Amino acid sequence: MTRHANPTALLALAALSAVVLVWSTPLLWMAIAAFRPQNFGGLDMASLWPDFVPTLDNFAEALDSADFPLLYLNTVLVCLGTLAVQLTTVTLAGYAFARLRFRAKELVFYGFLLQLMLVPPILIVPNLVTITRLGLYDSLLGVMAPYFASAFGVFLMRQTFRTIPKDFEEAAIVDGATWWQLVWRVLVPLARPGMVAFGIVSVVSHWNEFLWPLMVVSTPDNQTLTIGLASFTMGAESASQWGVIAAGTFLVAAPLLAAFALFQRQFVNSFLFSGVK
């Protein structure tokens, strides 16, 4: 701390604190407003001072006005379903790019890279046609399908396999392991860090996804959390129920924020990999 004794450093510290203070305010407000009694009067709604007896009324009302259990279920299904298929496609392709020699490898690789730029959101118009033709309109599978291949995941797994020495595989083969023993006993356990990193980034981005589900889903039965939150917010906004909006937002964001608080290091490492989803 003695390093901060000079005035420039103190000024820098003050500026940093100011930025962090401003950054924390919206989420701090969410956490406080969600528990603020509704009859508190509208004028002090922005107050960040918790000078009240906390109540769960806002949560009760939020849970009443949207079918949160169903929204959670659909979102979890979308996240896990997407991830399950992705893990299969990206580990296979990642292994091929890391270990096998074949012609036009570089070219194929750049073909994969293309998906980092031409992300599914930009292709919503043509993809809607494809999804409809496949009979997947208004289904969770339709929400998931465009993400089943993941260029980012393939890179991440390629990098992961490159860090695993070939000796392990050779040794297993010498020991007479069958190919599935090789996969399940050697490759999958060694590649687990890469898979976890990819899993975190994938789940976060699909938990948060909005525009594509909004295009594909037409009935409330197939809505995900973000869509539910958007329509719920519009209703609550016209009634000026800010506490209820805070509670609803809290419900949508809480699982990821809690997971982050618990597994911070893992999250940060995954996101460093992520750059592009």
Added chain:
Amino acid sequence: MVAEIEARVGLPTVLARRSAGRRSQLGRAALLLAPSLVFLAAFTYWPIGQVIGQALTIETFGSDTVGYGLGNFERLLADASFGRALLNNLVYALGTIVPSIAIALALAVGLQDATRFNAGLRTVVFFPVLLPLVAAAALFLFVFLPGIGLLDYYLARLGAGSTNWLGDPDIALWSLIGLTVWKNAGYYMLFFLAGLQAIPLDLYEAARLEGAGAWGRFRRITLPLLGPTLAFVLVIALVNVITQVDHVVVLTKGGPSDSTNLLLFYIYQQAHENYDYGKAAAATVLSVAGLLALSLLSLRTLERGIHYEA
């Protein structure tokens, strides 16, 4: 080299299996790549052709599609909303990318020492990254509420009057820019933090011995050595400003009077609200062309960026 190891192990069966494997590696690669390629073909490659087709045709009553030449592009370019969306996206890109990268860099440099206090502050700045953009938008409905909202409530204490953050066409886009900077700066900070860790400390030590001040050290050492990270973050940030419009849907729907309409929101609006797929497709074709050009310029950067952490 593999053969060498196997020869040393001296197992002819393994050797045989290996060399057979080498000959058919293309087959095996095809097999392993097939699942990914099927989905890439269906949802990344095919859509490019599909959307060009959509852009060159138009649906008539009774949903027959007929050739329409460049008609959709002509209609698109004649649409003032499209021009406005394009211009807005440019302002939005500059307005979000410059401050969020500057703030991210400043935070990374300021919070790079691994103290408990710094770790706490980094967490605070990173939280918005995990929030769905829709949820951030829902929160900012209140932040931007004129008079009693979070922003006006505290600005009033500093003596400022009430502002119609989302309703004033001159301000609304800047409000969305503020939200985006808040949401993304923490994400970019992570990359800068990682980049900073790769800079050898003795460089700073040497500079200090030569009498370089804090600013001099930043300009002469930190900034040049963060160059690749900066390029990488720039590419991600560019992709983000083109592909994320959830907050526009929730907060402004492109209004008031198209002042917050962005390219992807325009596409969404044409397709999902006006059912004008021809125009939506034409706009998509132009966006795809833009992104492809960007890809060609930055594929190497992206690849390097993905590498440097691993």
